[in-house]
Amino acid sequence: xxxxxxxxxxxxxxxxxxxxxxxxxxxxxxxxxxxxxxxxxxxxxxxxxxxxxxxxxxxxxxxxxxxxxxxxxxxxxxxxxxxxxxxxxxxxxxxxxxxxxxxxxxxxxxxxxxxxxxxxxxxxxxxxxxxxxxxxxxxxxxxx
Amino acid sequence: xxxxxxxxxxxxxxxxxxxxxxxxxxxxxxxxxxxxxxxxxxxxxxxxxxxxxxxxxxxxxxxxxxxxxxxxxxxxxxxxxxxxxxxxxxxxxxxxxxxxxxxxxxxxxxxxxxxxxxxxxxxxxxxxxxxxxxxxxxxxxxxxxxxxxxxxxxxxxxxxxxxxxxxxxxxxxxxxxxxxxxxxxxxxxxxxxxxxxxxxxxxxxxxxxxxxxxxxxxxxxxxxxxxxxxxxxxxxxxxxxxxxxxxxxxxxxxxxxxxxxxxxxxxxxxxxxxxxxxxxxxxxxxxxxxxxxxxxxxxxxxxxxxxxxxxxxxxxxxxxxxxxxxxxxxxxxxxxxxxxxxxxxxxxxxxxxxxxxxxxxxxxxxxxxxxxxxxxxxxxxxxxxxxxxxxxxxxxxxxxxxxxxxxxxxxxxxxxxxxxxxxxxxxxxxxxxxxxxxxxxxxxxxxxxxxxxxxxxxxxxxxxxxxxxxxxxxxxxxxxxxxxxxxxxxxxxxxxxxxxxxxxxxxxxxxxxxxxx
Numbered sequence: 001x002x003x004x005x006x007x008x009x010x011x012x013x014x015x016x017x018x019x020x021x022x023x024x025x026x027x028x029x030x031x032x033x034x035x036x037x038x039x040x041x042x043x044x045x046x047x048x049x050x051x052x053x054x055x056x057x058x059x060x061x062x063x064x065x066x067x068x069x070x071x072x073x074x075x076x077x078x079x080x081x082x083x084x085x086x087x088x089x090x091x092x093x094x095x096x097x098x099x100x101x102x103x104x105x106x107x108x109x110x111x112x113x114x115x116x117x118x119x120x121x122x123x124x125x126x127x128x129x130x131x132x133x134x135x136x137x138x139x140x141x142x143x144x
Numbered sequence: 145x146x147x148x149x150x151x152x153x154x155x156x157x158x159x160x161x162x163x164x165x166x167x168x169x170x171x172x173x174x175x176x177x178x179x180x181x182x183x184x185x186x187x188x189x190x191x192x193x194x195x196x197x198x199x200x201x202x203x204x205x206x207x208x209x210x211x212x213x214x215x216x217x218x219x220x221x222x223x224x225x226x227x228x229x230x231x232x233x234x235x236x237x238x239x240x241x242x243x244x245x246x247x248x249x250x251x252x253x254x255x256x257x258x259x260x261x262x263x264x265x266x267x268x269x270x271x272x273x274x275x276x277x278x279x280x281x282x283x284x285x286x287x288x289x290x291x292x293x294x295x296x297x298x299x300x301x302x303x304x305x306x307x308x309x310x311x312x313x314x315x316x317x318x319x320x321x322x323x324x325x326x327x328x329x330x331x332x333x334x335x336x337x338x339x340x341x342x343x344x345x346x347x348x349x350x351x352x353x354x355x356x357x358x359x360x361x362x363x364x365x366x367x368x369x370x371x372x373x374x375x376x377x378x379x380x381x382x383x384x385x386x387x388x389x390x391x392x393x394x395x396x397x398x399x400x401x402x403x404x405x406x407x408x409x410x411x412x413x414x415x416x417x418x419x420x421x422x423x424x425x426x427x428x429x430x431x432x433x434x435x436x437x438x439x440x441x442x443x444x445x446x447x448x449x450x451x452x453x454x455x456x457x458x459x460x461x462x463x464x465x466x467x468x469x470x471x472x473x474x475x476x477x478x479x480x481x482x483x484x485x486x487x488x489x490x491x492x493x494x495x496x497x498x499x500x501x502x503x504x505x506x507x508x509x510x511x512x513x514x515x516x517x518x519x520x521x522x523x524x525x526x527x528x529x530x531x532x533x534x535x536x537x538x539x540x541x542x543x544x545x546x547x548x549x550x551x552x553x554x555x556x557x558x559x560x561x562x563x564x565x566x567x568x569x570x571x572x573x574x575x576x577x578x579x580x581x582x583x584x585x586x587x588x589x590x591x592x593x594x595x596x597x598x599x600x601x602x603x604x605x606x607x608x609x610x611x612x613x614x615x616x617x618x619x620x621x622x623x624x625x626x627x628x629x630x631x632x633x634x635x636x637x638x639x640x641x642x643x644x645x646x647x648x649x650x651x652x653x654x655x656x657x658x659x660x661x
Contacts, residue, residue, distance in 0.1 A: 051513035119519040
């Protein structure tokens, strides 16, 4: 249900504009397919935290079947969903312990965890860092 | 229980014999009965109200009678014979009502109540009896009509509607569509549709009763409807009476509940004197009752069952009861003083109450999530410095303690036993913390005195020692220069620690001097 209420980016141009438009907020884009169950879960979490993090992050959704421009570049095809973070047109990396620092592609347990990750990334981004360490280690998800 | 049964059986026998008599002399019946009734109407009414045993009665009817054999069902109703009288009285009192309103009010205030007032109170009890009778006849009709159209009783739950529908469709299930318009007057269109569908389904397996049995059913239905009619008449009678009698209260909670409250308290004066907190518990059937039909709410009395509260959700009932009972008592006082016979204030209260109920029923406003602050890291305002460093050092772990927490590799640790018999390891604290030389003891953690405290202590000591010094000076140095004394005092200031010893020494020298002299 969460996907209904969040802003969708319909073309590659929209995605670019979304990333470029924000000056002092994190841009969080969820690439994925709304009808898949795992994607629904993350959409629900993102929708629920939207109000709370609006001071330092904006959240968008992007359907990878409609917008195929980034599928190859960001390797979006393999996962049910991919959450990526940008700050001032710069891709933010986060060391989750999963081996892939570029994106968040695993289901997160609750809202607070997501908020913590966003806050950490924002803090790092504000200091000019490109890579931050996640507040929680998700290396247990590695072998799944 | 046996007594009850016996009584019932007696009742039954007597009524049956009576009925036989009646059947024999059908023409005389109305005359006889009416004469009987007029003589003992009050007594019969009283008796009726006292022997209020509906449940066992119904059972007795079903067990003992063999319903099929009975041709006249009037005897099953206790109220039915009283109907003509009731009607007469209602007519009588409702004619009078305009003239005797003031009179009626005065009865209520006094202890000796007239018959009219008693009747007014009895009407309330009778209405419950009539309801019970209606239930009995409903069951009777259901039992008999089951063979024709069993589904109807589950489709139409209201006894009166059920009886009316039975009289309309009789056994003619196949042509039920002809009665559609009549049915629509009684029940909703959807319900009519359902009834017709069920009837058409039923036609195939229908069991046709003979005319006599059908006649019985119809007569039962007739009695039921008659009872309903008298019930309506009674309630309009009460409404009219109470609208004049307690206009403000009945404007708030309706005439039925008003009469119930009046009966429970005894009179309007009593009701006006009742504290409002006691009002909800009036009419609570039985506090220790175990019946499952009881509401969850403890004070399920008359007010709880009134129309205002009946359909409210449980969680606001409590506060609504409190609001209403407060207003009812106020209205009762107004009615007692008879200052507003039109009931305007009661209506005003009702409006107020319904506004409050609306307010209670509105769901709480949904508050949006509060946005979190931007997670910016602020530099701490505290900077370094000698004082700040010392302050931090005071709370830090001492070197000795750190050394105690370390262990030397491959050596047994020194231990001591403390007062509680616990073994405490000394770690490297004895051997010098792995460094050459002894561990430096942190002097910052020593007990400290504030400046003010230190000067106060100094002053005190100074005063003490000064006394001795004065003596000493006077004895030892009678002609000493003031400069010498001054220098003495200066040194005292610096060596206050020595002062404690000094008096003894001076005394000793003093005594020596005296000996010498």
